[in-house]
Amino acid sequence: MLNAPIVIYGLVFVAVLILADTVLRVVFGIRRNALEVRNRLEALKLKSGAEAAHTELLLRRGSAKQGANASLLQALRSFYAQSGLEMTTPRRLLWLLGIYALCYLAVHLFLRTGLAVDLGIAFVLTVVTSGLLVYRKRAARIKKFTSQLAPAIDIIVRSLNAGHPLNAALALVAREMPDPIGSEFGILSDQMTFGSDLDQAMLNMIDRVGADELSLLAVTVSVQRGTGGNLSEILENLAQMIRDRLMIKAKIKAISAEGRITSWIMLLFPFFLFSMIRTLVPEYFDPVWESGYGTIVVSTCLVLMGLGMVILRKLVNFDF
Template identity: 45%
Template sequence: MTLILLYAAVFVAALVAAEALLRTYVRTSERHKAVNHRLTLLEGSENHRETYREMLKQRGIDGEWRSLPLMQRLRQYYVQSGLKFDAKRFSLFGIVGAICVWLVVQYLVPINLVRIPIFLLACLLIPVVIVWRARAKRMRKFSEKLPEALDVANRSLAAGHPLPAAITLVAREMPDPIGTEFGLLSDELTYGVTLDDALMNLNHRVGVEDLNLLAISLSVQAGTGGNLVEILQNLSKTLRDRFMLKAKVKSISAEGRITGIFMSMYPFLLYGMIRTLAPTYFDPVWDSGYGTIIVTALFVVMAIGNVIIYKMVNFEY
């Protein structure tokens, strides 16, 4: 069993290393190409409308995706993560990941009655965690670059360009995720979508709360008039102040968040260490017939503790 785990670890390490090298090569080559993914696709296609539809299809936004009754929230989270759907790659990583999870669970849990539910739960949670982390990272990057995008739009408006031209300039000059998302916004305005609907679609695709301020500002200005440059300047300053406040709160709560992460991982690390050093240490628990009840109770208590810790270190502001 140890030899199988070693082979599995070597295989996963080689797979991850190959993926990292490939990503490094792609990123290096992209430095000499377009600024963002949308411009890269437009360089190789003369049909902009088809490129626009293909980008929506890659993100899973084709069709009435928001009207699906059961999968609405999950699919929206997937769209906001910015991940590109690739069936072959998804299948490969899914099979390899399931095999690795099964080997780890088989090594740590000796009873099938407990092993199978833990395996299924892990196979369900790992993709959700990956999508959630990718979504959080993309939203954080978007929020950080949004004030800079508004500054670019301000300079275009101050030079006398209309709002659609300013949005197109942001799409051309800014990197992802700002560039691609504003590019899709520009395409929707070009193809006849109203400004309010296009901004609503942008908000659904990204999920950043700051976009609500942008949508409200542009909608009010379009209805009542006013100095759009001054409005966007004030909005850019407000967003920068919000970002600084978030960073300050995050730094203040860093110790609590690290403590919460460590306390969540510690029981599993301790169990794995004891299981490795003394494989028969937990055999009386499993042989007693109460192993399933004990494990279930421990997971419930840990879940309650994690929720409490999460509420303590995450603040509303």
């Protein structure tokens, strides 16, 4: 009976149905949790209160100052904080060790220049790879924050038109908007609640986020407080200007897409060709290394390739 095709098809159908149901439950469960708690700051407030939540979130992000020695690494700390990564020190070390192990394995398999040289090259690759990963994470977070800024300003405008003070309008953004802008405006609101001036709190948020458009919001609010005027109308115009900037950036990205993908292909193709030849004929590049000039030639080529990528990036990314 179990060998009948109809039974086998039925069992396969039930198995696929159960698998699909499990996947959908997980996906919608994650989405539901994200909607129930709009940002991490609100979740922390439910556990430990606003002041403890503010301090804990800054510590997670690596942006809280920790003694006098913090000023020595302030630039790197700020860069890491702008990525939005929340890792403890042991977890960061584990990630670095994992990346270092992968880099050493790749260097050992493809170069095999000796233990000391392999370890040195793996260390350099680990630093570069870690920096690129943090940079990409930071860029993605700033991009998402910028896309959320115009709707957040619209919430502030509607709140001001309804008669709410500016502090209440900023707190409304923290409650209604998801991360990353929800958490950042939540920290801003808490700092103002704890006695910080609005201008200083905005400057602190600019340091935490790193988005240029946020500087426009800070300048707008600061100038309006000093000179007066219709803040709602000013913010409404600012939101429209931010949308126009995003539209121009999207058009530039679309126009330059072909050139950018070509540059990436030209950058990655030498590594692919080297790996393929190294795999098929392991001793093919031995004369280069044995000549004593292999490291100089490879280093020069890598520097020129990196310089070319920087120039191409400057051509398609500019301030306006």
